[in-house]
């Protein structure tokens with residue numbers, strides 16, 4: 001079966017990322033699953049289906065991102081999903097700043113690095129969809145910062161800011177950049193979540209395959 005568009009999903013070995021990769025494959029995209037561990041990347045790709053491409057990627061590794069960009073002919077859909085929640089149950093006065101630093105390097109800079117690597121060629125090709133997986137713990141777009149995981153909350157707020165800046169730069173190019181709040185999704189990060197990864201993935205896949213004229217620079221939450 002011909003799969004005309006290629007999607008790259010970060011942190012695709014488990015949780016929301018794996019469900020998104022599976023859903024995009026189901027929607028007839030060629031899917032590149034990336035994971036930090038090579039064996040997990042291979043196993044995930046094999047589980048999803050024939051033709052899924054496994055790649056090793058730590059989003060904090062600039063060389064790894066550069067090599068991946070060189071290896072892939074092009075990427076049409078980029079889902080920046082890889083994320084960490086390291087400072088839960090702390091507060092702004094006690095949060096260990098090394099954890100905050102790691103959080104920002106994965107959640108914000110990692111996504112930014114992927115966007116810098118793949119968005120310019122989307123613009124040149126005149127089509128692209130970028131989805132940045134945000135959170136309900138953010139201040140922008142009418143939400144409220146969550147002081148109980150301050151580094152995480154700030155990282156996702158900054159990611160929303162990055163979304164608006166990238167979207168403005170992509171305006172009129174055929175590339176749409178949006179942030180998604182997936183809700184509380186039952187994964188290793190949020191075992192008490194009430195949304196299944198598959199439910200969240202359907203909405204994220206909708207945003208990753210928006211038609212021309214769809215929203216750009218928006219913070220999108222599924223109405224449930």
Ligand SMILES: NC(=O)c1ccc[n+]([C@@H]2O[C@H](COP(=O)([O-])OP(=O)(O)OC[C@H]3O[C@@H](n4cnc5c(N)ncnc54)[C@H](OP(=O)(O)O)[C@@H]3O)[C@@H](O)[C@H]2O)c1
Nearest residue numbers: 011015016036058059081082083135184185187188189190
């Ligand atoms: N679950 C929720 O309720 C919820 C709510 C709002 C937003 N989110 C966001 O949704 C995204 C996915 O979360 P999840 O719930 O699916 O969490 P998860 O099950 O903990 O999965 C996190 C994924 O990110 C990967 N990752 C972590 N650090 C990485 C790095 N440096 N480079 C590449 N991959 C890395 C993990 O890979 P390893 O297996 O190698 O660690 C894993 O694949 C995150 O951005 C999270 O902040 C989740």
